[in-house]
Amino acid sequence: MINIVGLAVGIAAFLLIIQYVAFELSYDDFHENADNIYRVRNDRIYADSHDKSAGCPPVLGPTLKREFPEVLETARLLGTKNMNNIATYTGDSDKVTTLNQEKIYYTEASFLKIFSFPMLSRASESALEQPFTVVISELSARKYFGETDPIGKVITIANGYGSQACKVTGVFKNIPENSHIKFEFLISYKTLTNLHPRAANYWGWNMFNTYILLAKNTNPKALEAKFPALIEKYKNYGQDYKRAYFLQPLQDIHLHSNLRYEPEVNGDAKTVYFLSITAVVILILAWINYINLSTTHSMMRAKEVGVRKVLGSHRT
Numbered sequence: 001m002i003n004i005v006g007l008a009v010g011i012a013a014f015l016l017i018i019q020y021v022a023f024e025l026s027y028d029d030f031h032e033n034a035d036n037i038y039r040v041r042n043d044r045i046y047a048d049s050h051d052k053s054a055g056c057p058p059v060l061g062p063t064l065k066r067e068f069p070e071v072l073e074t075a076r077l078l079g080t081k082n083m084n085n086i087a088t089y090t091g092d093s094d095k096v097t098t099l100n101q102e103k104i105y106y107t108e109a110s111f112l113k114i115f116s117f118p119m120l121s122r123a124s125e126s127a128l129e130q131p132f133t134v135v136i137s138e139l140s141a142r143k144y145f146g147e148t149d150p151i152g153k154v155i156t157i158a159n160g161y162g163s164q165a166c167k168v169t170g171v172f173k174n175i176p177e178n179s180h181i182k183f184e185f186l187i188s189y190k191t192l193t194n195l196h197p198r199a200a201n202y203w204g205w206n207m208f209n210t211y212i213l214l215a216k217n218t219n220p221k222a223l224e225a226k227f228p229a230l231i232e233k234y235k236n237y238g239q240d241y242k243r244a245y246f247l248q249p250l251q252d253i254h255l256h257s258n259l260r261y262e263p264e265v266n267g268d269a270k271t272v273y274f275l276s277i278t279a280v281v282i283l284i285l286a287w288i289n290y291i292n293l294s295t296t297h298s299m300m301r302a303k304e305v306g307v308r309k310v311l312g313s314h315r316t
Contacts, residue, residue, distance in 0.1 A: 003293045010286020017279035024272045027178045027254035031116040033213055037250040038220060040064075040210040041259065043134055045242045055207040055261035057236070058199045060245075061233060066203075067230060070218040075111035077209040078182070078199070083160035089144045089153065089183070095143050104157065104185040105263075106192040106199075114213045120171045127170035131190035135170035140184045157187065162195045165294055166175060175231045178252045181263045207261055212247075220247045 028034055040060065044051040056234040061074035087101040087191070091152040109128040112135075119127070120138060127135045134155065141150045150168045158165045166187060175182045193200045199208075212219065227245040230236075248257055 003290055003297070006293075007286050007290040010282055010289075014084065014279045014286075015274050015281040017282075021103065021272055021276050021279070023178060024255065024267050027180055027267075028123040028250050030176060030178070031250065033114065033116070034250055035116060035299045036214045036218070037214060038212050038214060038247040039250065039253060039255075040212065041248050042206055042245040044206075044238075045244065046240060052259050053206060053261055054209055054259040054263075056210040056245075057206055058208045059201045059203055061208075062201075063230070063234070064212060068223060068226065070215050070223060071212050072215055073110045073114050075108050075114050075211045076106075077111065077211065077259075077263070078106040078192065078207060079209075080106075080159050080161075085143070085157060085159045088156045088158070088244040091145075091148075099143065101140075101157070101185060103183045104159070104187065105181075105183050106189055108185050111186070111211070115213055115268065117175065117179045118173045120173055126135070128186060128188040129190075130169075131188055131194050132164060132166045133169045133188045133191070134166035135172055135186045136168060137184045138171060138174050141168075141171050157185070164191055164195070166191065180250075180266065190226040209261065211250075218248070223247065230302065253265070 028037075038286060039054065040056050042053045042056045042060075044053070052061075058076055058078075061076045065071045065074045083103065085100060085101045085104050088096065088098045090096050107128065109126065112127060119135070127133070134157070136150065136155075144150070144155060145153060150171060153168050155163050155168060157166060164187065172186075189199070198205060214223070223248055224245070231243050231245070253266065255267050255272060257266055
């Protein structure tokens with residue numbers, strides 16, 4: 001019993017750790033274009049410090065698409081977790097639902113083209129085309145609208161950018177846990193530019209996550225090599241710092257990125273690799289322990305059998 005239980009506990013620990021490791025390594029691999037999606041890293045290099053940020057100027061995305069043919073699509077994403085968000089829905093029966101809503105982002109319709117977040121209703125390509133429109137998660141739809149179809153309903157979001165009465169134009173399935181971005185509301189980017197025109201073409205305001213979809217077989221390092229000329233062309237630097245842009249592969253973000261303006265708290269590759277080694281060591285120790293105990297037990301059993309045979313015992 002001790003031998004079997006020891007082996008079972010070792011295998012169980014190994015399987016649990018490997019399951020966690022596999023989950024951490026699976027982040028963002030469910031997107032159809034995962035191998036060609038990148039996020040732009042924005043570095044500002046000062047004389048005494050080096051600032052690395054996931055936040056970029058809002059005009060950067062459209063500029064990359066215009067300047068480089070290998071960039072097929074770009075999408076800007078602005079989070080609101082640094083402010084209070086109040087969402088209100090007044091139903092047909094004058095019942096008012098008001099909640100402190102988290103995980104709200106402003107983004108473009110192209111965001112739903114680049115990523116493969118499944119929609120439950122309406123075409124994803126047009127859901128965020130118009131100003132003052134919003135797509136919401138399946139969970140949020142139940143919280144605010146119950147079993148009623150939310151499409152066409154108006155929900156008011158009030159935050160630091162102003163009050164926005166947005167029409168629901170789509171519902172998406174709840175975001176998988178292995179996504180480095182988790183959201184419940186996506187408000188159309190044109191809503192933001194209506195409230196703050198600088199969000200359209202400003203070279204400051206370094207808070208926008210910028211994602212790009214590259215054409216297949218594009219060399220991201222070759223594209224990065226063109227960025228210094230772009231920075232010089234638009235004078236996107238200051239007197240006291242230099243600027244540099246880099247491309248982060250989508251599937252590397254969760255384990256290999258720890259920048260300012262990350263959408264979520266990321267994991268750590270070193271921890272995952274250490275746990276992988278630990279799992280293998282546990283399995284090997286359990287295996288060696290099982291063999292040692294079995295060998296010892298068999299030697300004792302062989303001596304016992306020998307004594308019984310000398311005394312004339314039969315097999316029964």
